[in-house]
Structure formats: structure tokens, C-alpha cells
Amino acid sequence: MAYKVREEATMGAYGDLFTDQRRYRPLDTVTVTVQGRSKGDERATIKVLDARLEPYYEAVMPLRDNRGEVQFTAAGPLGVHWIFLYFPDAERHQRYTNFGGCRDCHRDRQP
DSSP states (O other): OOOOOOGGGSGGGTOEEEESOSEEOTTOEEEEEEEOOTTOOSEEEEEEEOTTSOEEEEEEEEOBTTEEEEEEEOOSSSEEEEEEEEOTTOSSOSEEEEEEEOSSOOOOOOO
16 A cells, blocks of 8 residues: 655645755845745745844745745844745745854855
């Protein structure tokens, strides 16, 4: 008997988001990529909070082929910043991720 994973237990049920790096200096450009849910979404909203959990950026982004990307400037105090992903029909956030703000981040990046 084959095991079947229920849809609500998969990434397709919640979408996904990620940043192009894990750590940023203040005023660096942060790129966030969003993957919509498997049912196909036309837009998504992200909200970004700083280390004090104060919001400092929000964007509604269109999704094309169920994907979208947005850029913003890392702001606020150093520490862990949070990015929350919302879809229009959801009562609460679907996903979140975080990144670290640091003063002396390692700047050697691989192309």
C-alpha cells in the first residue's frame, strides 16, 4: 500500500519564501523570492519586521507563473529581522523566514 501525504502537509499548501542571503548590513538590498501555493496564486503580501518586531516594509506583489520577487532596503536595528508571507484568502501568515542584520558581515560572495 502506497503512503499518500495529505496536501495540507506539503509546501504546496503554504507556498514558500526565501532571501538571496542570510545576513545583511544596514542599508543592503534584500531580495525576497515568493513561491505561490500549488492552487495557483495571483498575488502575495510580505511584511518585514526589525529586531524589535517593528514593521518597516510591506509590499503586495503580483505572482507570475506562481512566483514573484521584491527588493527592499534592510533597515532598523541590528539583529534578527522577520519576513512574513500572506495570501489574500488566508486568515494569518502562511510562511515566515528571517535574516540577520550585522555590522561586519562577511562580504566575500560567490557569483
